[in-house]
Amino acid sequence: MKTNIYVIYGGKSVEHDVSLSSAFSVINSLDKNKYNIYLVYITKSGVWCDLGRLKTNLKDIEQLQSSSSATVTSSLGDFLSKNFKKNEKSIVFPVLHGTYGEDGTIQGLFEMLNIPYVGNGVLSSAAGIDKVVMKDIFSLGNIPQAKYTSTKLHSWKTDEEQVYKQVEDLIGYPCFVKPAKLGSSVGINRCGNRDQLKEAIKEAFLYDSKIIIEEELIGREMQIAVIGNDCPKASVVGEYIQERQFMDYAAKYVDGKLVPIIPARLSTEISEVMRETAIQAFKLINCCGLVRVDYFVTDENKFYVNEVNTLPGFTAYSMFPALWEKTDGTTYAELIEILIKLGFCMHKQKNSILSMRWEK
Template sequence: MKINVYVFYGGKSVEHDASLLSAFSVINSLDKNKYNVYPVYITRNGVWCEMGRLKSNLKDINQMQTHSSATVTNSIGEFIYKNFKKNEKCIAFPVLHGTNGEDGTIQGLFEILNIPYVGNGVLSSAVGIDKVMMKDIFSLGNIPQAKYTSIRLHAWKTDEAKVFEQIENYIGYPCFIKPAKLGSSVGINRCENRTQLREAIKEAFLYDNKIIIEEELIGKEMQIAVIGNDCPKASVVGEYIQERQFMDYAAKYIDGKLVPVIPARLSIETSEAMRETAIQAFKLLNCYGLVRVDYFVTDEDKFYVNEVNTLPGFTAYSMFPALWEKTDGTTYSELIEKLIKLGFCMHKQKNSFLNMRWEK
């Protein structure tokens, strides 16, 4: 019997379009002779839309979208009622970047339904997407990272002068302003003075009620891909040759001008230390399945963890699959297969603990 793979994409996140790009590649990589592939489009309003079983590869990204007059509640209820049948083996594959997909919320729904799913669980997803919580935990684990502080919207509205004082005295200029819970470089700005800082703070608060402010680190942006459950493995280090001062949304998903260099131009000692740190970060956040760990590396080969992505991009330009192909020859399709197997293994492990509790 074929395994039913439900690929969820789109969503209410500002990373909706990035999700479509990633899902397009994931869906087309799945072997239609081995899997029944069911694309599930989630509209920008949160409505779940069944696209039916896919019998051949998608030719155009426009095939992935549709419209529905159903309410969010009715669409989710109807989908659950029609799918995830007891006598069929199935797994959910969330390819949802950002809000309601990468933050642990949809993972919580799958947990309640007792449905196997690909990737990280509720805790690691929720902590991983919140840059402040993530960095707080990394501090406890002595993970090297940039100096940072955070501001809540209430504090900004209450006393702007105090916020400026906090940032300028502790971080200084230049600095980077980011929404706490977004990816794909959305809402990120570099500031060299108070005027720029004010505008950047206002923009970041459009996306979240908490923002993070970081010191600028001068160095190359590098990445490591980690896969596994209890025994995670780290890929070789990769880097991008880029034209921009930092990798914004356009650089990652639109221009196609980022040139990957794999393995990165590093000493063997630094590369191995970074790989060990990536696995340490994976374990500190209680991750399962996959994570991409992003670094800044100075000219002196001193490295700092910038952030982790618990659901990294899977587009044609994405570093995650490219890193594994260069590490051990794993192809894109083989990587997807591994992630599906890891999802089933994690689900089996969780259910074994549940069954033992019931037996007692």
């Protein structure tokens, strides 16, 4: 009997369109002879659209989308009532970036329903998407990172001047302002003075009620891909040649002009320490399945962890699959297979744990 793969994508997130691009590549890489592949599109308003089983490869991204007049609760109820039959082997592949997909919320739903799924669990997803929580945890493990501070919307509305002074005293200019819980460079701005800081904070609060402000680090942006559960492995280091001051949303997903260099232009010694640090970061926030660790590396060969992505992009331009192909020859399709197996293994491990008190 074939295994059912439910690919869930879209979502109520500003990274909705990135999710579609990732899902397109994931779906077309899956072996249609080995799996029953079901498409599940979540609209920008959160409605679940069950598009049914796919038997051939997709020709364009538009095939991934649909519309519905149903409510979120009724659409989710309909989807669950029709799928995950008792005698079938099924797993969910969530290709959801950002809020309600990469933040532990949908993972919590799968946990409650005891449904196997690919990727990180509730804790690691929630910690990984919140840059403040992530950096606080990394501080405990002495992971090298930029100086940072954070503030919440209420604090800023109550006393703007104090927030600006806090940034200037602790971080200074130039600095970067970011929403705490978004990826794909959405809502991020570089600030060289207080006027720019004010505008950047206003924009960042459009996307989150908590923001982070970091010092600017001058260096090359590099990435390492990590896969595994209990025994994670780190890829070689990769970097992008970039024309812009930082890789914003357009640079990553629209222009298509980023040129990856794999392996990165680094000494073997620095590369190995960075790979060890990536695995340490993976373990610190209790990851499973996969994570991408992003770095800044200065001209003096000092490296700093910028952030982690617990559900990194799988688009045609994404670094994660490219890193593994250059590391050990793992193809895109083989990487997807590995992640599915890791998902089933983690589900089996969780189900081996008692949920009731053991009676002697």
